[in-house]
Amino acid sequence: MTASLDVIGVGNAIVDVLAKADDAFLAAHSIPKGGMILIDEAQASTIYDAMAAGVEISGGSAANSIACIASMGGKGGFVGKVADDALGEIFRHDLHAIGVEFDTKPLGDGPATGRCLVNVTPDAQRSMTTFLGAAGLVSPDDIDEGQIARAEITFFEGYLFEQPVARQAFIRACAIAKREGKRAALTLSDASCVDRQFDVLQQFIPQHIDILLANDREAETLFGSDDLDVIAEKARKLCPLTAVTLSEKGSILIPRDGDVVKVDAVKPAQLVDTTGAGDAYAAGLLLGLARGFELESAGALGSLAASEVISHFGARPEQSLKALAEQAGLL
Template structure:
């Protein structure tokens, strides 16, 4: 694809992540599904937050994490997401802009506060998330700037946000603009439970609007009705021009509509600390590579090395320059 002013612009939930260590007993006490994500209300968020161990608070959200990783790779990124006009919203905006990411969405001035995700990480590095969306789910078609979408090689949508009807309209608006200008769109499925809840409408949205689909193996199984990667291939080819399926330590599989399937090895992390953001980081590497017209193999390797860095420490955003790591690995 032609070089664009922005490599990737993400449309997703603007969330502040609260990360803390926990054990299985804590999860059981609060009915938190291990390794999954549940939406909660503000009262539930307050109860769980008060009982969590000391931790860290950082700007997060799946698509926003991906765009932060794009910036760390040396790319140009933008973000569309809704925060409130409050302290957490100011922190979120500052964090993204400090990385060089464009973030100009107008804040919500009435209604719920800025969203937050309570992430409890168990000793096996599994992250279990309880999310109060707050203002994050209020992304609307009016928040889509046609000029900004036109400047991006790829517009990237977060599956979590697909569940909000008004946000789906925003997705469709952005897809229309991207298609009119010959640009690409991408969607991450985000969570298998999201797929299950939206299975009646999700395949049609993908088929009609999405050029690049990203999923982990569990999410892909929920969408395609099989956990056999060979059986997935033909279904994926029929649904989307390019499908990327991540498989943790087994690496990833890139399935183009035409041509050979590409298998990409995982990069072993220096240590496995916290899997929060692994899929977000992989998406960033892959999409950055595709925006720069790299081969599927090279783009997939960028995704793998980005994911490896993110899972080697606490938190969902890189602590080292992904560009430097990719250069040392001979990918860039």
């Protein structure tokens, strides 16, 4: 019997290209500040050619979370689609190098491996333009029944939810997890995604999801209010557990039964780049829940992971999150 997994992520397999930019650059290329828009291959080439020198690293929201889980000493897996090309091989190598299970068959024919162009302004806001390429083509055939059955939590990325064939993969994975008595989690990813998929999410979440993750803007869009009491009331009706991150104000965890749990943020050594903050928070929270932690402790682990990731350029940890968590008495 192959070893169990704490969390398996299902998401976009993307290579991130990160560079510094100013507001004028964003305006010149019609990039919405702090958001994410999808672009085609030609647009990706134009923006990439104009970007400042930067760094390339394997990314994708759910994959970033799984990388953080590995850094915390957890056992993670990932399901995502890359092409049989150089960027796809880089992505696969990066996950295998940190001990993550990633065995999804590459795409033989079709678009290239996806990439996300992340322009980071001096206020640490990240503005993303994404060419999905092969990443959006995750299908039900890519879901390994035995692998999902071994995971305590299966974690889905909201960005990928927008792709109809991938949504069918989510539904298949959720059915397997439910049959095995395991949990399914979904991160909403972006307020614009929530707006576009509003009606479908209102049906999908109560049918399939046990743990919902959102930032304040995504929660406001899904629940139609910026009042946290209203959000909590509506969240309880939609999902057994909802986590809402509130930037420097920390986060709140809303169980269906019980009081709202407030979790403090952990102040970073320096604020450099908010790319991946939500991904890191999700990693800590989900690892804690997979290990049976109380809500307060799981949320604190999420805050700690987010603090490390926003203290440097890029969405994956540079320090051992396990070591930091052990120093903080969380692991």
